[in-house]
Amino acid sequence: MESADGDDGAAYRKPAVDDRALCFAHIHDRYLDEELRGAAFEGRCAFCPEDARGPAQVVLVGRLADTVLFALSGYGCPADAPVEWPHGDSHKVPPDPAQAVAEACEPVLDTDVLKAVQDYIDRREWDGDPVAYMPRSSAVRDSWEGLCRTVAARDLDLPDSDPSPGSDRDRLESLMGRIAGIVRGENLVMRIEPGVKIWRGRMRSDKTLPGYRAADIGSVPPERAAENRMSRAGVPLFYGSAAAGTAVVEISARDGRPFAAVAAFETTRPLRLLDLVDIPEPPSLFDRRHAARRDSLVFLRDFARDLSRPVFYDGRKHRDYRPTQYLTDYFRQSAELDVDGIRFRSAHNGGVNYALFVDATQCLEPDAVDGQGTLRLIEGSERVEDLDRSHVTQAV
Known part of the structure; x- marks a missing residue:
């Protein structure tokens, strides 16, 4: 199949694993649709009923997988500097990209397409050609999760804790300043x-x-x-x-x-x-x-x-x-x-x-x-x- 470049400018290489194509009728998020349009080409959708597989604008399953993972990574640029919490989590197993895609895309991809994306990622992992995926360090969402983990692991009583620079309370003050901003911005x-x-x-x-x-x-x-x-x-x-x-x-x-x-x-x-x-x-x-x-x-x-x-x-x-x-x-x-x-x-x-x-x-x-x-x-x-x-x- 023909390859195409995405709007990020990076050339897309077809992997050695099997990679089918799908039409845009199986994608139910307009922003994901827009992200993929630059990589579309005329072909036949492997996921439509056989009697409806006429020529259509399609995109490779691999391109879909890479685009989703790129979004989960923050498009290569985090939205804001993260609030880091010292958990001692370095021993943990790296995140599973196929599972991350499943959690993110269940509402926006048809079931058989989502399974094909997960299979594509797993097969590349098995073939020693892993997909590029680094979870975005979300400045707010992960900081909430990090706060909860830190409080539990370190038995912190944050309202009475040390307010000095670099302390847990100091990190929280920085985070809460951002939250105050969204409260004002959203008229909450x-x-x-x-x-x-x-x-x-x-x-x-x-x-x-x-x-x-x-x-x-x-x-x-x-x-x-x-x-x-x-x-x-x-x-x-x-x-x-x-x-x-x-x-x-x-x-x-x-x-x-x-x-x-x-x-x-x-x-x-x-x-x-x-x-x-x-x-x-x-x-x-x-x-x-x-x-x-x-x-x-x-x-x-x-x-x-x-x-x-x-x-x-x-x-x-x-x-x-x-x-x-x-x-x-x-x-x-x-x-x-x-x-x-x-x-x-x-x-x-x-x-x-x-x-x-x-x-x-x-x-x-x-x-x-x-x-x-x-x-x-x-x-x-x-x-x-x-x-x-x-x-x-x-x-x-």
Whole structure:
């Protein structure tokens, strides 16, 4: 078959292994399509039904494999300088390029084409002619993974760690500066006005209305603040939900008692929130122009996913909470972003949750004077639900 040069200017050599051709009907990403058009030639597709294999613009399976691996390597140019973490990972087995392609291309290639690409890579490896592949050192995505590994391996307590140049905390400050940039660039800070309802509750053994006051159901004092996925022990946060049903699902997921008592607070002043509810879809892996933006959005989506994972209330410290605790502390303290909390999705029902940087003194009783505090308990909002929703007791 005829060979062609790609738009990177490098001559393409047909390998000794079998290399079939495919038409562009089997590629479902417009950026990957564009990358390959310069290497196309007229031929017959080996992957279309036999009765539909007329002359068409096709590209070699090998060219497709090399193009995908080049994209995974960052097109030879990382989007940003990586934040390096000392893991001692030098003993690890080098990455498997066929597996990397499978993970990256499952949504964008037909199944039989993807298998042909993997077989092509494996056969070259077996023939002693390995494909060129060096995973791109992603400045944001890999730094998130690296942070989690480092915290676990070295038992770090990052919020209280050494801030000196070159330290783990110093590396995190550099990373978070980049994240703040993508938060601003994607307009992920939203404003909510006074009067927004936020529900919060406790599980109970009976359906009697508890007669909650703000002091009972608001943020707890520091000495009673347990470790959570977003807050360290002794750091109070106000966790709540936009809907009573979401609050019930959240609190019942970790407590076997049959009844849930919930009540609503209302915001008493405008609040600025980091909004992780509708993070934009990351650009295509094959969109060269937006590689850095893709990494940052993947980072934020992974962070939001981790925020929604279950929390274990067993009185012990959980090392895997520390990365999300650190990021939450950063957002709390960031003068650049100036946010009052985080808005994120519930993993249980897809509803909206809030984690507000509000302590017990900012949770007011219903008769509190306007202009004080941040949240005010709404009189008459209290209700008790059983978990099968067959009975609801409401305040009158």
